[in-house]
Amino acid sequence: MLTLENIKYSRNSKEIIKGVNISFEEEKITSIIGSNGVGKSTLAYIIMGLSDYKPNEGKIYLDDNDITNFSITDRARLGISLLWQEPARFEGLSVKNYLSLGGKIKLDDIKEALNLVRLNPDVYLSRFVDKKLSGGERKRVEIASCILLKPKFLIMDEPDSGIDLMSLDMIVDIMKHLKENDTGVIVITHREEIANHSDYSYLICDGRVLKSGACSDIIDYYRSTCDVCDNVNTPKEQEI
Template identity: 45%
Template sequence: MGLPDYIPVKGSITFLGKDITRWSITDRAKAGLTLAWQLPARYEGISIRDYLRTGTKGCSERDLEESMDFIQMNTTFLDRAIDKSLSGGERKRIELASIYLMKPRLAILDEPDSGVDLLALREVLGLLRLLADQGSGVMVITHREDVAAGCDRSYLMCDGRIVLEGSAGAVKRYFMSQCRPCDGCEVGEVMRRG
């Protein structure tokens, strides 16, 4: 997630005051932490309704309809099969509906702009803001200035360390004036909302 070639050798992961470094993915999810990868999971052959129910317990029909309203898709899509004909934007929005249903304390989204056209990108960014406004923390990992500009805080990472915190504009100015390309890795900005 942003640091593919790094192997952790020290440190810890703290979430809500608890060390979760050795927690399983299941335990992290139960604590309210969720992750959306750069490319949405390729569930195919099941309905959107069934996909949305896989990550939640006790999900009612009203909850499903509300999640479709959240992602601005008609509820008739619930019965549609997930298949190759769905666009990248539709897949991303369905994934966001799943996150919405989970009501996480923190959602970490790895490049939510990946595979999404410009029109769908605006919708996805609006959904991220809505998710944050409804009480979830939203952390966005991106390399795009337009995505970073919508975030409340921006962080510049280099060599596995946070080297700057500030607005997206401040991070960009610092990067353009002070940074050089890293050897063997990409420099990315880690943005957090909410």
């Protein structure tokens, strides 16, 4: 279990996250839903432990262990990983070498991961993770690397970013694959097509949890309330 208790975060004297309480389970897909600019990615960075995203208040627990002050490296060692919206480039490093994690990963497993992200291993193993790969190709390679890490929890921040709409079903298949292999998936999205496959959902607005529950209920609420709300990023008082 990964738990955030009363997390508050401010930057440049502006309060961005305002007392968030959220729990995530292994072998479950949990979605964090909300419009752009409501604090979803900030929450992802706080969970991952980026140096500029230490909460001002609150605690983060992994299996009852307080990891609030753990570095990003320490959290990665404990099995927390983040799929970045914008994947990195590594000039001179082949896809095969990048995915092998220093020779720790078997070639058959690398091929399986590439097939899952719908990149032909015969074509891509010898390609390089550089500017010759499109943004969508690099994103798929990054997803493959996350699959091979087999983390306890994988934060997928807008996983369809940079990938064409026809590949949304690929994202869903990967989420299900991770879940079946005991990974807790935390998917941050504003797309119903992705969120619909969650076991549980949280709706975020103005740095707060506005509502939580079954994904279908959250999406219905989002359509009926958030889509027509005049208060951009700020919920009406009666809806808090």
